[in-house]
Amino acid sequence: MFKGSIFDEVIKIKRKKILIAVIIGIIGIFVGSSYTYYRMTHFNKNVEINGINVGGLNKKQATKKLKSKSVSNDVYLNNKLFYSGKKTVSGFSSQDQPKIQKLLKKQWTFWPSKKSVSYKAIPSKMGNYRQREIRNAVAEKLKSENEKREKAVDAKAVLRDGKVGVDKAQKGNQYDIALILKSFNKQKYEQNVYLKSKIAQPLSAKSKTVKHEKKMLEKLLAKKVEYTVQNTKYDFDAKQVLNEATYANGNYQISQTGINKKIDEINKAQATLGKSINFKTHAGKSVTVASGGTYGWAIKNSDAIARIISAFKKNSTTTQLNAKSDIYGTGYLTYGTGYDNTTNEGIGNSYAEVSISDQHLWIYKDGKEVVSTNVVTGKTSTNEDTPKGLWYVMYKESPSVLKGSESGSENYSVKVNYWAQFTNSGCGFHDASWRTNWASNAYLNDGSGGCVNTPVSQMKSVYDNLSQAEAVVVY
Structure with missing residues (x-):
């Protein structure tokens, strides 16, 4: 009896201990599950979303807090206020809870963490301010x-x-x-x-980049442009004419200075525009014809420079150019006259010759005289002399109506059968049916208003043998 009582008592104690352990286990499981659930549904203490602390909040609470916060929109540079913006709504709404849930899972740790973590979330209603x-x-x-x-x-x-x-x-x-x-x-x-x-x-x-620039400039330095002017070839060697050049963004930038200087030298040596010439007259006498006339050509620097620079930019080591594309002139024909003439001071062998002292006109074709006639030039006494110089036939017209003014006639309008203008001021060759005084000294006091009056009987031949762009020498 005694022994059985002791045994029973031991059994009772063991059962109590087991029961207590089970109860404690159940409580532990419940507490653990509750804790785990809490940890899984709430943010750690120092978690921020878009700069707003959501520590200890669940997704609904965090979303509500984000929604309620306004955005300051101030901009700081090196921690100093640089620009002050106006406040705007955060743009968060209940639609953003799935985003918050993802961040909640992402930040989860088994043990509570005080680590500062910052996340970014795109609000569903974010404006573009x-x-x-x-x-x-x-x-x-x-x-x-x-x-x-x-x-x-x-x-x-x-x-x-x-x-x-x-x-x-x-x-x-x-x-x-x-x-x-x-x-x-x-x-x-x-x-x-x-x-x-x-x-x-x-x-x-x-x-x-700079190494490539250097390589490209070294390639440029080895280039040359052969520039032909009439029958003369000029070498524009990059080493000599390129004072300065750079290479950037796939393109050369080339200084014009050296090229411009060489074009000036070529014009001085070869161009005929505006220059005086030593002219051999019909009588074999050499006279100086004054500069300043319209006949001739010159290289237009800007055009030549553009073409030469463009040639340097090409891949070819040597590029050949002809200056004919770059010439210009003055008067009616702005593209220049006489470029193809390389003899007789640049006027060639087809030209008109007017002697003021002889009051005579000669026309030559290919070196042969084809017309010879007396003429009357501009009136000397009223300073309406036919201008001396080197001109060219600007255009021809038959018939034509001449309009203008001269001494004794402010405005005139007269019809002629043939007209060939050779100066910018309006002087030209024409028939003068009204003229009766054809004396060799008529020009002194009874000359024209500046034109070369030609006898009616000779004017057709004169007209037919004058060609546009050919030289007119008046001396």
């Missing part, structure tokens, strides 16, 4: 600030006077706006924007 207005305003303000700062100068390869070298980079203190705005773009949904200044750095002399 920050990216459109504030970003543009910040960019403009940075540009304005840069105007007060020194700009960095990139290193660059330069061809100067036949040699290729590299100009060193120079540092500045202007903001690198693109880099700063890149940081701005990463903070679209934060309460405020915090930026750090980034200084624009110049291109280094050791950069691939």
